[in-house]
Amino acid sequence: xxxxxxxxxxxIRYDTVPDPEIEQPRDAIVKVTxxxxxxxxxxxxxxxxPGMEKGDIMGHxxxxxxxxxxxxxxxxxKVGDRVVVPFTIWCGECDQCxxxxxxxCERSNRNKAMADKLxxxxxxxxxxxxxxxxxxxxxxxxxxxxxxxxxxHVKIPDGLSDEQVLFLGDIFPTGWQAAAQCDIQxxxxxxIWGCGPVGQMTIRxxxxxxxxxxxxxxxxxxxxxxxxxxxxxxxNFEEESVVERLNELTGGKGPEKCIDAVGMxxxxxxxxxxxxxxxxxxxxxxxxRAHVLREMMYVCRPAGxxxxxxxxxxxxxxxxxxMSMNKGLTWRMGQTxxxxxxxxxxxxxxxxxxxxxxxxxxxxxLAEGPGMYETFRDKRDGCIKVVLxx
Amino acid sequence: MAYYRxxxxxxxxxxxxxxxxxxxxxxxxxxxxxxxxxxxxxxQAGLIRAYGAREVATGVGLLAMxxxxxxxxxRIAGDALDIATLAAAHHDGNPxxxxxxxALGTVAAVTALDVLCTAxxxxxxxxxxxxxxxxxxxxxxxxxxxxMRGAAKDAPIPADMRTxxxxxxxxxxxx
Numbered sequence: 078x079x080x081x082x083x084x085x086x087x088x089i090r091y092d093t094v095p096d097p098e099i100e101q102p103r104d105a106i107v108k109v110t111x112x113x114x115x116x117x118x119x120x121x122x123x124x125x126x127p128g129m130e131k132g133d134i135m136g137h138x139x140x141x142x143x144x145x146x147x148x149x150x151x152x153x154x155k156v157g158d159r160v161v162v163p164f165t166i167w168c169g170e171c172d173q174c175x176x177x178x179x180x181x182c183e184r185s186n187r188n189k190a191m192a193d194k195l196x197x198x199x200x201x202x203x204x205x206x207x208x209x210x211x212x213x214x215x216x217x218x219x220x221x222x223x224x225x226x227x228x229x230h231v232k233i234p235d236g237l238s239d240e241q242v243l244f245l246g247d248i249f250p251t252g253w254q255a256a257a258q259c260d261i262q263x264x265x266x267x268x269i270w271g272c273g274p275v276g277q278m279t280i281r282x283x284x285x286x287x288x289x290x291x292x293x294x295x296x297x298x299x300x301x302x303x304x305x306x307x308x309x310x311x312x313n314f315e316e317e318s319v320v321e322r323l324n325e326l327t328g329g330k331g332p333e334k335c336i337d338a339v340g341m342x343x344x345x346x347x348x349x350x351x352x353x354x355x356x357x358x359x360x361x362x363x364x365x366r367a368h369v370l371r372e373m374m375y376v377c378r379p380a381g382x383x384x385x386x387x388x389x390x391x392x393x394x395x396x397x398x399x400m401s402m403n404k405g406l407t408w409r410m411g412q413t414x415x416x417x418x419x420x421x422x423x424x425x426x427x428x429x430x431x432x433x434x435x436x437x438x439x440x441x442x443l444a445e446g447p448g449m450y451e452t453f454r455d456k457r458d459g460c461i462k463v464v465l466x467x
Numbered sequence: 468m469a470y471y472r473x474x475x476x477x478x479x480x481x482x483x484x485x486x487x488x489x490x491x492x493x494x495x496x497x498x499x500x501x502x503x504x505x506x507x508x509x510x511q512a513g514l515i516r517a518y519g520a521r522e523v524a525t526g527v528g529l530l531a532m533x534x535x536x537x538x539x540x541x542r543i544a545g546d547a548l549d550i551a552t553l554a555a556a557h558h559d560g561n562p563x564x565x566x567x568x569x570a571l572g573t574v575a576a577v578t579a580l581d582v583l584c585t586a587x588x589x590x591x592x593x594x595x596x597x598x599x600x601x602x603x604x605x606x607x608x609x610x611x612x613x614x615m616r617g618a619a620k621d622a623p624i625p626a627d628m629r630t631x632x633x634x635x636x637x638x639x640x641x642x
Binding site for chain 2: 257281307378382421
């Protein structure tokens with residue numbers, strides 16, 4: 078089959094690879110009909126996230142049709158079912174899964190020993206996202222093996238297009254969880270850093286959950302125009318001071334809820350601290366650029382909440398933790414417990430409350446994927462979200 | 468917002484100059500005294516070291532900061548500084564005047580490369596620039612956002628994500 082394969086920094090190729098097969102009784106094989114490039118795939122493309130190996134198949138946001146089912150998954154799936162596959166693989170039986178903490182499933186990461194060493198304790202297996210999360214082949218391919226498939230799926234009813242439901246696998250529930258874990262009150266101002274795909278979903282989620290005002294921060298004009306369309310007041314940090322504007326919009330008190338939809342690769346030259354981070358990153362003295370975390374800690378109203386859906390990979394530096402401690406901030410973070418949210422979100426899509434396809438700016442064949450990685454990373458051609466069709 | 472294309476020929480050239488900058492900078496830092504003696508500028512070893520630090524910083528900027536243009540302008544400004552310093556040392560009283568002339572020639576050649584690379588980078592940006600697309604009709608919501616505000620306020624928030632009452636900013640008027 079054909080797949081997008083990681084070969085090194087900024088080197089993803091459209092290769093021929095062996096077809097996947099059922100390996101475990103709870104597996105299924107899915108013929109991918111649509112997949113997407115996620116912002117967090119760019120951390121692998123730029124090779125700032127450790128744990129990739131040459132030959133790894135990319136992709137963790139995908140959907141398709143079930144073409145083969147293992148013996149123990151047959152109670153939940155059958156050939157021909159149309160499914161979205163969540164990026165977090167979960168067993169449904171361990172202590173964490175029983176509590177709904179699917180992104181820290183204790184059984185799905187098959188490289189547990191390696192992850193234990195790095196994180197203290199392993200987190201869930203993820204598709205196409207380093208050997209630290211299991212080294213599973215990703216879904217930017219014609220076919221993919223889905224482990225624990227009896228649990229790791231969302232069945233899609235007829236009448237909905239791929240474009241409407243594809244993002245149930247990652248960015249929609251990720252944006253939703255980012256807003257939900259802020260427990261938004263009708264009096265809250267929610268400030269969101271980053272108007273990429275996750276930021277866009279977070280903006281809509283915060284609006285639907287009833288925030289008094291939603292403020293979106295970015296520098297890319299087309300991303301800001303899309304944020305405004307979703308109901309956000311926008312701040313272009315290249316043109317105005319984020320701190321001053323947020324204070325102005327909140328009567329000097331700061332937003333109650335701050336959401337980091339940027340993560341480890343904050344724009345490298347916008348601020349002095351980002352330049353410092355980038356220089357340290359280049360010298361292998363730091364792995365992540367934490368500008369957004371610093372700014373959120375500074376601007377957040379005391380006793381407020383910081384929500385972090387943005388991906389961080391390792392070490393950050395010069396984080397003013399005393400500020401956070403003294404202000405009594407609550408931090409909520411983590412990979413998304415995708416299946417916690419998908420039933421409700423699927424229902425909202427069916428009812429027409431939201432159509433996540435608004436975020437798609439590019440839809441091309443899988444073979445064009447390597448070039449689209451570059452376009453997406455460099456934010457060229459108005460690119461916000463890329464969908465690939467195998 | 469600046470648009471730039473990584474991996475273009477101009478960008479690759481800028482990165483090459485970045486590595487050159489780091490190499491030269493390290494040499495200036497490590498062998499400042501020897502370089503100063505070679506050019507008859509014995510009392511200026513400290514200045515050469517400072518220039519070395521500048522070269523390293525510019526090199527890291529070129530290699531790590533994405534858009535190469537501001538760093539290339541930094542290199543050109545540094546070249547001007549180098550030329551001014553060397554020109555001041557190129558006088559009849561300096562027994563190493565010929566070495567200074569050699570250094571001046573080298574810096575002039577590198578300056579030409581820097582200017583060429585910077586011009587290429589700017590030309591590339593001008594050629595690639597297109598007006599940003601307008602996504603102001605892409606709300607994803609069936610009605611205007613003001614009408615959709617709170618449409619999902621019935622969504623259950625799991626216990627582990629709820630804010631304790633004492634940390635809530637409600638009731639209205641509290642802020």
